[in-house]
Amino acid sequence: MKQLKVVKNVVLVLMVLMTIQLHAQDTESKIKELSANKWQWMADKNVSELKDFFHPQAQFVHMGGSWGTDRELAIIGSGGIWYKKADVHSVSVDVIGDTAILLNQITLLAEVGGKEVTNPFMVTEVYVKEESGWKLANLSFVKLLTRQPGE
Template identity: 65%
Template sequence: MKKTFFSFLTFFIFSFSAFAQNSVADEIKTLSKNKWQWMADKDVDKLDKLFDEQAMFVHMGGSWGKTREIEIIKSGFIHYKKADIHEVFSPIIIDNTVILLNRITLLAVVGTNEVSNPFMVTEVYVKVNNEWKMGSLSFSKLMGLN
């Protein structure tokens, strides 16, 4: 009887843990998808709420913090017109941190030039005060792919 109870308890704990991780993974994938749309729409109010105050952004032309990224989006210096998402990898969940990789083709206007580039994008989310915040967004250009 004891063995059956512990087997059931172990099964229940692992099942709940797997369900919780799937729930977090789905939540982050949805948040990431929404973020691409907010960037395309230049919705800096939603992005300001999403980006942590200490967030870092790494682009082909440099890296900077939240304030500069919001200014860049708001001014249209970089307009993330459309992110064609080709592949979303399974999120890596480590305690209250989630790492998500996306393989995308980004159509953007940088300055006055419209450009399209294939990227592997690394997004890092951290749960702060029961809310997901973006801690980092990094673009790595993929060579020879579109």
């Protein structure tokens, strides 16, 4: 009888652990999907989608400086930075409570001040979970000194 109770408890623990793992995988997939959508919305200069997606207090770190959501949206809308195409080479996601940290290794084709440029970046995206869903709270670009795959 004791052995049966132990087996039931072990099965219950395993079921809980599997549920937690599936939830984490679902969250990681959702964050990856949001990141891919973000790159497309930025390429399309879709400020209305981005406004809903960016946290109002988000921070954006670029090679030329850092600023908040309103300025980032204005820059994208005006074409001051046009994120034409992000070739994503690798993606990883870590979820810590209601925060998700995504790392992208990309080659970015952009137009900055009317000049087309291509740069390799490691991009950090920080997402926070709110009642309305996941919001982008930070987007930081670090230029890589090494060549990307395919270059």
